[in-house]
Amino acid sequence: MTNFKLYNAxxxxxxxxxxxxxxxxxxxxxxxNALMAHLSADNFAVLAPRKDWEKKLVAIEKEFQTLLDDHSVTSKAGITLYEKLSAKSRQNPRHSFDTAKIAAGSIKQDASRVYAYYTEDMGRQLLDEAYVLRNFETALQ
Structure with a gap:
């Protein structure tokens, strides 16, 4: 969810x-029939077959908005497709959760989107951003 801390406040x-x-x-x-977990705070994991995900996620967001009197809070879903993960990543379920969270974070500020699929470009962008932040002070010298 976006702005959940603000909602709590x-x-x-x-x-x-x-x-x-x-x-x-x-x-x-x-x-x-999906396997679900409440991972932390406002993060959930749902392992489900790939049938009508998009329609279901949009319907969940619409229903979610009817519960709220604060439209700054929205639900965002990140989707990681198991078959697109590397063999090494498939051995660590936590990697799937992390990549889904990256995908959801990529649309946090985009009010028009409810879900995003994780792409390798998202991972590369995060690595590039981390590199710049780690080396920023050195570059200034």
Missing amino acids: NHGISAGDALLRQLTKCLQHYFP
Whole structure:
């Protein structure tokens, strides 16, 4: 979710917890046979077959917005396709969660998008940004 900390600050932790429970119900409704986990804070993982993901994610966001009186909070989904991961990455499930989070983060400021698929370019961009930040001070000297 975007701006969830702000939602908690404005509405209280108990309201934020209730919102998380409602989001969980939405996920369970649209992905009834999927393996799900609440990873941390406002991060969830859903392992599901690739049937109608996009439609379901858009429907979840619409339903989510009906629960809110604060439209600065939105749901964003990052999708990692297992078959596009390297063999090494497939051995570590945490990598799938990390790449999905990167994909969701890539659209955090884009109000027109509910989901994004992880691409290798996203990973390269993060590495490039980290390199610049690590070497910024050296470049100034």
